[in-house]
Amino acid sequence: MSSYLVSYNKKMRSPGQAVAEVKSGNWVDYGNFACAPLTLDAALAERVNELEDVKVRAMTFPGLAAVAKADPTATRFIYNNWHFSGGDRKLHDAGNCFYVPFLFHEGPGYYDIIDSDVFLVAVAPMDERGYFNFGTSNSIQMAVAKKAKKVIVEINRNIPHCYGGFNEGIHIDEVDLIVESDHKPLFQLPSSTPSxxxxxxxxxxxxxxxxxxxxxxxxxxxxxxxxxxxxxxxxxxxxxxxxxxxxxxxxxxxxxxxxxxxxxxxxxxxxxxxxxxxxxxxxxxxxxxxxxxxxxxxxxxxxxxxxxxxxxxxxxxxxxxxxxxxxxxxxxxxxxxxxxxxxxxxxxxxxxxxxxxxxxxxxxxxxxxxxxxxxxxxxxxxxxxxxxxxxxxxxxxxxxxxxxxxxxxxxxxxxxxxxxxxxxxxxxxxxxxxxxxxxxxxxxxxxxxxxxxxxxxx
Incomplete structure (x- = not known):
């Protein structure tokens, strides 16, 4: 067995065990766009009565974030977003999603000045060299991973392996914990017919x-x-x-x-x-x-x-x-x-x-x-x-x-x-x-x- 697989097995946790790393008062970052951590989001939402003042940052979440749905008053989970999806817009209208203003190209640099305690991100399965690919969502994710005190990846076999470029993936040595998702297909944009x-x-x-x-x-x-x-x-x-x-x-x-x-x-x-x-x-x-x-x-x-x-x-x-x-x-x-x-x-x-x-x-x-x-x-x-x-x-x-x-x-x-x-x-x-x-x-x-x-x- 390769050293990467040994490390993989040591870091494997259930979703509930993984989100136990989140503490009251933490800043939690989510993977962006279609690589949002749906399994870990649901597991974190189950801790709504245990935690206080957990600030979550997402980007164009596919659907309705479970942490926001679990706490409509935005007192235990304060849900923030860099760019709204349709679901984020609905949450904002209901008073429990807040926008984070930024110029997209400046996003990675913001993590030189803002805090991140835990990064939860969906990734493609580990390759033979120990890398997890960020798939369709390179974006600001490497900057978040470097700043976060804990990096927890959620494996989804439906995430395509997208070549770089650079900053397209993260090595297992930089990952703290690993969970398996339910491997659902990625979110797909509804087809639109031009008017x-x-x-x-x-x-x-x-x-x-x-x-x-x-x-x-x-x-x-x-x-x-x-x-x-x-x-x-x-x-x-x-x-x-x-x-x-x-x-x-x-x-x-x-x-x-x-x-x-x-x-x-x-x-x-x-x-x-x-x-x-x-x-x-x-x-x-x-x-x-x-x-x-x-x-x-x-x-x-x-x-x-x-x-x-x-x-x-x-x-x-x-x-x-x-x-x-x-x-x-x-x-x-x-x-x-x-x-x-x-x-x-x-x-x-x-x-x-x-x-x-x-x-x-x-x-x-x-x-x-x-x-x-x-x-x-x-x-x-x-x-x-x-x-x-x-x-x-x-x-x-x-x-x-x-x-x-x-x-x-x-x-x-x-x-x-x-x-x-x-x-x-x-x-x-x-x-x-x-x-x-x-x-x-x-x-x-x-x-x-x-x-x-x-x-x-x-």
């Missing part, structure tokens, strides 16, 4: 992508629509440098669009920091040498992003105001998702040679009363968080057009953004722009309002 509006926006972005471009796609129907169009296009030799790897990248690769031939940073590799999608994506990643997993301080570092020529970053937003500020994580004080890497890629892509970043949103949404509401607003709802400041925003796209905000004055920005707002709201937006002193008098009001006008898109 007609998503498709119209995607067509506008497709006009800006050229052979050899390097692609980053965010989460959601619209980025998936772009990926679908790329797969069906005649574009060639595309590269990939993205924080999130999604199913659409598999579609693009299988269609022959992705070669990473001209990627300047991480050449010949699809570089990413986490993956979230369907079983198709996870199977594609398993021991695939064309894909390289890196910690997020490398993949999302703006100066690294900017080294890729013709970088194209595509992300969603909640609202954009007439100054060009972007809110992508909250609606008023109600938190929805997180900053994630949107700032990283908006800033980094613009600074790449030939690079462009796109913030995309439908022109309207429905309010609680069922009435249409403009998502291009004079100012944000009080409490809304600015994800991308006006000095950083580049292209903004709705189904009515696309505008480049760089170098534009406040009145030019207002005019450009109103031109891609829903026609029903342009009068109101012009009036508000006038009140705010960011509207130039003249005949532009008529031109902006006219629904028959061929809109200016640049």
């Amino acid at each position: 007609e509006i998503d498709t119209r926006i995607a067509r506008l972005i497709m006009e800006e992508i050229r052979d050899g471009s390097c692609i980053q796609l965010g989460i959601g129907g619209m980025p998936n629509a772009v990926g679908k169009m790329i797969a069906e296009s005649d574009l060639k030799d595309l590269g990939v440098h993205t924080e999130m790897l999604a199913d659409s990248f598999v579609d693009m690769f299988e269609a022959g669009r992705i070669t990473c031939k001209f990627t300047r940073y991480c050449p010949g590799k699809m570089a990413y920091t986490f993956a979230l999608g369907s079983r198709k994506l996870y199977d594609f990643l398993d021991r695939n040498p064309f894909c390289a997993s890196y910690s997020v301080d490398f993949v999302n570092k703006p100066s690294n992003i900017s080294m890729n020529e013709n970088m194209v970053a595509i992300n969603n937003a909640v609202e954009v105001d007439l100054f060009g500020q972007v809110s992508s994580e909250s609606s008023g004080p109600r938190h929805i998702s997180g900053t994630g890497g949107q700032f990283d890629y908006t800033f980094g892509a613009y600074h790449a040679p030939g690079g462009k970043s796109f913030i995309c949103l439908s022109s309207t949404t429905k309010g609680k009363d069922g009435q249409l509401v403009s998502r291009i607003r004079p100012t944000f709802t009080p409490g809304s968080i600015i994800t991308v400041p006006r000095t950083v925003s580049h292209w903004v796209v709705t189904e009515y057009g696309k505008v480049n905000l760089k170098g534009k004055s406040t009145w030019e920005r207002a005019e450009a953004l109103i031109s891609i707002a829903h026609p029903d709201f342009r009068d109101e937006l012009v009036e508000e722009a006038q009140k705010m002193g960011i509207w130039r008098a003249g005949d532009r009001k008529h031109k902006i309002q006219s629904p028959n006008l061929q809109l200016k898109t640049a």
Whole structure:
């Protein structure tokens, strides 16, 4: 028997025995995204009446965290999250999930200044050299493991072995305890069919992508629509440098669009920091040498992003105001998702040679009363968080057009953004722009309002 297996057997515990390491007052970090420690989370939740003031940090937990459900008053378990999933959002709305603001690329560095007592993380089975692979969730996990006083891994045979890069795994010598999970399949994102509006926006972005471009796609129907169009296009030799790897990248690769031939940073590799999608994506990643997993301080570092020529970053937003500020994580004080890497890629892509970043949103949404509401607003709802400041925003796209905000004055920005707002709201937006002193008098009001006008898109 190898020394690694001897160590493995010595460190093996039941889930209950493993979470006994958590003490009142501890900070407990969870594995990120699809590699959240579901078995250990459930075991820790069973100790709700034994512990006090245990602070848990997760990132995009798949479903509802058991520790939060076990303590709705958030007195024994205080559940915090770096980036909300749908379940985290529900918990936040109920008052027992708190957001941790951060720029994704800075995440690992935060562990130089914050505490971590116990790290619970789901990993792939140990290999013959004693390494546990972090699978689809490289992210900030190595930084957490190095800071935590105790590292407890939860084995799941369904986690793909994802090659690096670097920081893609941890050695058994750095692990304190090991548990077996129930080996359930990883969380899969529900498939989403792009809406007609998503498709119209995607067509506008497709006009800006050229052979050899390097692609980053965010989460959601619209980025998936772009990926679908790329797969069906005649574009060639595309590269990939993205924080999130999604199913659409598999579609693009299988269609022959992705070669990473001209990627300047991480050449010949699809570089990413986490993956979230369907079983198709996870199977594609398993021991695939064309894909390289890196910690997020490398993949999302703006100066690294900017080294890729013709970088194209595509992300969603909640609202954009007439100054060009972007809110992508909250609606008023109600938190929805997180900053994630949107700032990283908006800033980094613009600074790449030939690079462009796109913030995309439908022109309207429905309010609680069922009435249409403009998502291009004079100012944000009080409490809304600015994800991308006006000095950083580049292209903004709705189904009515696309505008480049760089170098534009406040009145030019207002005019450009109103031109891609829903026609029903342009009068109101012009009036508000006038009140705010960011509207130039003249005949532009008529031109902006006219629904028959061929809109200016640049």
